[in-house]
Amino acid sequence: xxxxxxxxxxxxxxxxxxxxxxxxxxxxxxxxxxxxxxxxxxxxxxxxxxxxxxxxxxxxxxxxxxxxxxxxxxxxxxxxxxxxxxxxxxxxxxxxxxxxxxxxxxxxxxxxxxxxxxxxxxxxxxxxxxxxxxxxxxxxxxxxxxxxxxxxxxxxxxxxxxxxxxxxxxxxxxxxxxxxxxxxxxxxxxx
Amino acid sequence: xxxxxxxxxxxxxxxxxxxxxxxxxxxxxxxxxxxxxxxxxxxxxxxxxxxxxxxxxxxxxxxxxxxxxxxxxxxxxxxxxxxxxxxxxxxxxxxxxxxxxxxxxxxxxxxxxxxxxxxxxxxxxxxxxxxxxxxxxxxxxxxxxxxxxxxxxxxxxxxxxxxxxxxxxxxxxxxxxxxxxxxxxxxxxxxxxxxxxxxxxxxxxxxxxxxxxxxxxxxxxxxxxxxxxxxxxxxxxxxxxxxxxxxxxxxxxxxxxxxxxxxxxxxxxxxxxxxxxxxxxxxxxxxxxxxxxxxxxxxxxxxxxxxxxxxxxxxxxxxxxxxxxxxxxxxxxxxxxxxxxxxxxxxxxxxxxxx
Amino acid sequence: xxxxxxxxxxxxxxxxxxxxxxxxxxxxxxxxxxxxxxxxxxxxxxxxxxxxxxxxxxxxxxxxxxxxxxxxxxxxxxxxxxxxxxxxxxxxxxxxxxxxxxxxxxxxxxxxxxxxxxxxxxxxxxxxxxxxxxxxxxxxxxxxxxxxxxxxxxxxxxxxxxxxxxxxxxxxxxxxxxxxxxxxxxxxxxxxxxxxxxxxx
Numbered sequence: 001x002x003x004x005x006x007x008x009x010x011x012x013x014x015x016x017x018x019x020x021x022x023x024x025x026x027x028x029x030x031x032x033x034x035x036x037x038x039x040x041x042x043x044x045x046x047x048x049x050x051x052x053x054x055x056x057x058x059x060x061x062x063x064x065x066x067x068x069x070x071x072x073x074x075x076x077x078x079x080x081x082x083x084x085x086x087x088x089x090x091x092x093x094x095x096x097x098x099x100x101x102x103x104x105x106x107x108x109x110x111x112x113x114x115x116x117x118x119x120x121x122x123x124x125x126x127x128x129x130x131x132x133x134x135x136x137x138x139x140x141x142x143x144x145x146x147x148x149x150x151x152x153x154x155x156x157x158x159x160x161x162x163x164x165x166x167x168x169x170x171x172x173x174x175x176x177x178x179x180x181x182x183x184x185x186x187x188x189x190x191x
Numbered sequence: 192x193x194x195x196x197x198x199x200x201x202x203x204x205x206x207x208x209x210x211x212x213x214x215x216x217x218x219x220x221x222x223x224x225x226x227x228x229x230x231x232x233x234x235x236x237x238x239x240x241x242x243x244x245x246x247x248x249x250x251x252x253x254x255x256x257x258x259x260x261x262x263x264x265x266x267x268x269x270x271x272x273x274x275x276x277x278x279x280x281x282x283x284x285x286x287x288x289x290x291x292x293x294x295x296x297x298x299x300x301x302x303x304x305x306x307x308x309x310x311x312x313x314x315x316x317x318x319x320x321x322x323x324x325x326x327x328x329x330x331x332x333x334x335x336x337x338x339x340x341x342x343x344x345x346x347x348x349x350x351x352x353x354x355x356x357x358x359x360x361x362x363x364x365x366x367x368x369x370x371x372x373x374x375x376x377x378x379x380x381x382x383x384x385x386x387x388x389x390x391x392x393x394x395x396x397x398x399x400x401x402x403x404x405x406x407x408x409x410x411x412x413x414x415x416x417x418x419x420x421x422x423x424x425x426x427x428x429x430x431x432x433x434x435x436x437x438x439x440x441x442x443x444x445x446x447x448x449x450x451x452x453x454x455x456x457x458x459x460x461x462x463x464x465x466x467x468x469x470x471x472x473x474x475x476x477x478x479x480x481x482x483x484x485x486x487x488x489x490x491x492x493x494x495x496x497x498x499x500x501x502x503x504x505x506x507x508x509x510x511x512x513x514x515x516x517x518x519x520x521x522x523x524x525x526x527x528x529x530x531x532x533x534x535x536x537x538x539x540x541x542x543x544x545x546x
Numbered sequence: 547x548x549x550x551x552x553x554x555x556x557x558x559x560x561x562x563x564x565x566x567x568x569x570x571x572x573x574x575x576x577x578x579x580x581x582x583x584x585x586x587x588x589x590x591x592x593x594x595x596x597x598x599x600x601x602x603x604x605x606x607x608x609x610x611x612x613x614x615x616x617x618x619x620x621x622x623x624x625x626x627x628x629x630x631x632x633x634x635x636x637x638x639x640x641x642x643x644x645x646x647x648x649x650x651x652x653x654x655x656x657x658x659x660x661x662x663x664x665x666x667x668x669x670x671x672x673x674x675x676x677x678x679x680x681x682x683x684x685x686x687x688x689x690x691x692x693x694x695x696x697x698x699x700x701x702x703x704x705x706x707x708x709x710x711x712x713x714x715x716x717x718x719x720x721x722x723x724x725x726x727x728x729x730x731x732x733x734x735x736x737x738x739x740x741x742x743x744x745x746x747x
Contacts, residue, residue, distance in 0.1 A: 020721050022575040026568055026654055071217045071630060074648045075209060075622035082618055108614075112652040114571040121645055126291075166733040170567055174729030181722040198612045205616050209623040216627050220634035227637060313644065318716070 004135045007128075011139030017115050018147035019181040024115035028147060029173060038152040040099050042145030044107065046138065048088055049116050052081050053137035056120040057130060077120050078111075085111045115144055150180060231310065232295070236268050236280040239297035239306040243270035243277060257380055263372025270297070278305055279381055285369030287314050292322075292365045296373040298337060302382065307332045309366055319362035328354050328363065337374050338384075338479045343367060350479070384487055399431055399443045402460030402469040406433035406440055412544075420543050426535025430544070433460065441468065442544055444536035450528030452476040455485075457529055459536040461500055465545070470495045472529055482525035491517050491526070500537045506530055549674055556678025562655045563686035563728075564735040569655035572646045573687045574724040580703045583691030585639040587684025589632070589647065593624045594656050594683075595676035601664040602672035608665070617660045618651070625651045655683060686731075693727055694718045 017023045027041060056077050064070050089107050093100045100107070110116060119140045123133045154176055163172050236246045248254070249267045257264055266282040278299045285292050292312045297305035307329050314320050322328050331347050331354035343355035343363055356363045379385045394400050399409045409431040411417075420427055426446040433441045441462040448455050453476035460468035470492055477483050485491050494510050494517035506518035506526055516533075519526045556562075562569050569590075576586045597620050601608070608616050629647045632640040640647070650656070659679055664672040692702055698719030700708045708714075717723045 022571050022721065022724070023649075025570040025574065029567065029570070069214075071213055071221075071626060072210065074626050074629065074651055075213070075619065078618055078622050078651050079615065082615055109654070111614075111618075112654045112657055114649050114652050117652050118645060118649060121648060125645070164733075166737040167729070171729040171733035171736075174725045174732065178722040178725030178727075178729065181725055182717070185720070185722065194611075198609060201607075201609060202612060202615060202619075205619045209619050212623055213626050216630050220630040223634040224630075224637075227634070311641070318720075 004131065007132055007135045008139040008142075011136055012143040012146060013184065013187040016143040016147060016184050017118070017140045018144055019177070019184040021118070022114075023118045024113050024144050024147075027109060027113050028144070028151065028177075029170060030109075035149070035152045035156070037102050038148040039145075040103055042141070042148050044088060044092070044103070045110060045113060045115065045144055046141035048081070048084055048110050049119055049141045050134060050137040052077075052084050052116050053120050053123055053133050054130070055080050055084070057123060057128075057133045060124050073121070073124070078117060081116050081120070082111045115140060147180075151177065154180075232266060232282060233268075235295045235308050235310055236270065236297065239280060239295065239308060240270035240278055242272050244273070245271040246280065247271065249279075253380065257376050261372060261376045261379075263369050264376045265293070267376070276300070279377060281373035281376060282310075283369035283373045285365050285372065287312055287319065287362050287365030292362075292369060294366050294369045294373075296332075296370045298374070298377050302337045302384075304332045304335045304337065304341075304370075307366070307370055312362070312365075314359070314362045314365075319359045321356045321359045322362045322366055325356060328356055328366075332370065336479065337378065338483070340371050341367060341374065384484075398445075398458040398471050398473050399433070399460075401471050402458050403433040403441060403443050404469075406435055406443075408434040409443060410434060412442075416543065420539050423542075424535055424539050426532050427539050428456075430539065439463065442540055444539060446532035446535045448528050448532035448535065450475055450477050451482050451522075451524040452478060455525070455528045455532060457532040457536075459495075459533050461536065461540045463545070465500055467495045467498045467500060467504075467533075470529075470533055475525070475528075477522070477525045477528075482522045484519045484522045485525050485529055488519060491519055491529075495533065500540065503534045503537055504530060552671060552674045553678040553681070556675060556680070557682045557685060558739070560679075561682040561686060561735070562679055563683060564732050565739075566655075566658075567732075568658060569653045569683060570728075572649060572653060573683075573690060574721075574728060576643055576646050577687050577691040577694055577724065578719050579642075579695045579699070579701075580688060580691040582639070582642045583687045584684065585636075586643055586646065587680070587687050589628050589643070590650060590653065590655070590683050591677060591680030592628055593621065593650055594659060594680045595673055596624045597621045597656060598659060598664040598672040598676035599669055601660050602667060602669045605665050613661075613665060614657075617657060617665075621656050621660070622651045655679060690724070690728055690731060693731070694723060697727075698723060 011017065015021055018025065018028050024045075027045075059076060059080065060073065064073060064076065085108060088110075092103070092107065119137050123136055126136070128136055151173070155173060158172060158176065167175070233246055237243060240246065246268050249269055254267055257267060263283045263285055264281055265284050268280045269276050270278045270280060278297055280295055280297045283294050283296060285294070292314070293310040295308045295310055297307070299305045309323050309329070312320065312323065314322065332341070335341060335353060336350040339351045341351050341353050344352040345355050345357065347354050353367065354363070375386050396409055400406070403409075412430045412432055417430055420430070426448050427444060428447055429445040431443045432439050433443050441460060444459050444461065446457050446459065448457065454474070455472060455477070456474035457470055457472050459470045462468050472486050472492065475483070475485065477485060495504070497513075498504055498516060499513045502514055504514050504516050507515040508518050508520065510517050516530065517526070560566055563573055572586060577583045597617070600620050601617060625648060628650070632643070632647060659675060663675045667675070695702050696707065698714050698716055700706060700714040715723075718727065
């Protein structure tokens with residue numbers, strides 16, 4: 001149980017997937033400008049990541065490892081993720097058309113969100129069992145969610161600040177992200 | 192329906208072609224990758240054992256046995272010079288800050304570290320990677336003794352202290368855990384001094400429970416009687432009655448006596464039938480590797496089991512009589528130190544507690 | 547489209563990193579040293595060009611509705627081949643790039659070019675677009691890598707620039723430095739681009 005806690009703290013704070021591992025940057029930059037889209041994206045990513053990690057874990061253990069075809073990992077994993085995203089897209093369209101419209105093009109882009117594939121691969125590399133895999137995926141997504149929400153709050157304030165022309169928009173967002181990353185680096189050594 | 196079938200077929204065709212191409216690539220590259228990994232491992236061992244002219248894997252069955260009880264060890268090789276084994280090299284896997292760390296630890300036959308090398312790591316560049324970039328880390332392992340577990344220190348001076356890199360605590364410890372894991376495997380499988388695990392009495396009685404396994408209750412004897420005993424016996428500290436249900440089965444006696452390096456604390460269990468149940472040396476400051484055999488060599492404490500207390504015990508290099516216990520070679524004074532304590536407990540028993 | 551236009555487009559006008567702002571994850575993570583950046587850049591050029599060529603070649607037989615999964619299969623195949631060959635023939639680069647080699651498959655840049663260019667253009671043009679975009683990516687990531695290496699490790703391409711006593715600012719090699727420097731670089735690039743475009747108008 002303690003191990004699960006360590007995994008969660010580590011993935012959410014210490015090795016935060018956005019601020020420390022550089023994954024999920026594109027959607028992070030794209031969606032973090034408004035709080036409600038950030039929230040919707042965070043939930044969608046959490047769901048897809050966790051489900052994808054479980055499915056890929058099972059496939060790795062019972063198919064790839066058994067038949068010694070681990071080199072097919074990349075291609076199999078990404079296809080699983082693409083299918084899951086397709087499925088989630090259809091589900092959201094039915095359940096909440098407003099959210100579907102708000103997320104717009106970012107929804108299918110979850111497929112190319114490095115976090116989903118990154119977490120799936122890292123879970124295998126770290127040799128986690130099923131429970132640890134779930135913990136790590138939930139933690140990674142929550143960390144992403146946290147980063148999104150923090151950034152959304154920050155950017156709403158930045159809109160009103162006086163920033164040099166050249167830095168307006170993404171450059172200042174990146175610099176702000178860098179400062180946030182320094183803050184998160186303070187968590188190192190926590191566990 | 193036709194459309195869907197067409198789509199599925201197209202996808203399957205692409206998938207199959209892709210799979211085929213990848214299988215082909217894999218056949219081309221996999222052997223090269225495996226070969227390189229093997230060569231890298233051998234090279235690392237050869238770099239550490241500069242005198243060796245041959246590095247060979249140990250027997251597969253022995254490796255399987257080691258790996259089944261030691262989760263750190265991945266590979267074990269023996270280093271030979273002129274056909275003679277001069278040491279062993281272990282490839283250990285442990286967890287670091289950023290991921291797995293693979294370390295090679297080379298041990299000499301005299302129980303010292305020949306050297307270590309970190310082969311793979313995913314530590315933070317500039318911080319954790321100091322375990323590789325700073326030569327002082329690996330060099331701090333050279334020549335250290337394997338008698339005790341290795342520990343980290345900011346300024347390592349002791350025989351078992353290695354360098355703690357500031358700013359890379361977790362990484363330094365990550366490597367250390369792997370090396371200590373290799374140490375255990377080395378001591379347990381390739382030397383006569385296996386690692387003695389810290390015994391813990393799982394019923395919560397402490398050392399009392401260890402020397403008197405049959406008892407289910409320990410009661411301190413009457414305080415006045417203990418004072419009387421202590422006034423006439425300079426070794427005794429505490430005495431407990433060992434009971435099974437309502438019946439007293441014997442006594443567990445704590446003594447302090449003088450050893451080579453300082454005080455030795457021993458707990459002796461004496462059964463009412465006049466024999467030693469077991470003893471445990473619970474504290475000592477004897478010389479590591481020599482005097483500490485009173486704890487590390489199980490044969491010593493085992494030689495006390497079942498011995499008759501009627502006339503006190505004596506030391507012997509080959510204890511056969513029922514009043515003889517093991518005299519450890521190279522640890523005479525330490526053995527004697529323990530014996531004083533045990534005989535002190537026997538004295539107290541014979542004069543005050545037995546019928 | 548003229549060849550030189552396609553190349554210029556990829557390199558400058560629609561530079562993946564500085565203008566389109568896609569494919570960032572790998573840029574931030576891998577640019578700790580100049581060598582790693584170039585290695586990553588070359589890998590991306592290889593995958594991007596090959597996938598563009600094949601997708602363009604097969605564009606008539608790829609049904610529109612399932613084009614994305616097919617793109618993904620093709621791109622993933624090339625990524626896996628690059629992964630295997632790096633592991634076999636350039637192991638140092640392989641371990642330096644680490645998980646970001648398989649992550650090339652989700653580099654938005656490659657999927658974007660497949661969709662926006664290769665699927666609707668000829669083979670030669672697609673190949674050149676791949677090279678151009680790849681070069682733009684490589685250009686951006688290498689500049690970032692050089693700056694980070696100089697500021698953070700006091701060297702460039704592994705060659706030490708400063709005397710032993712110089713203590714580089716490690717933060718630039720770490721995560722925060724990546725974000726901040728990239729932000730600044732984008733700002734600089736955009737300003738230069740705007741000024742040159744204003745000048746030509």
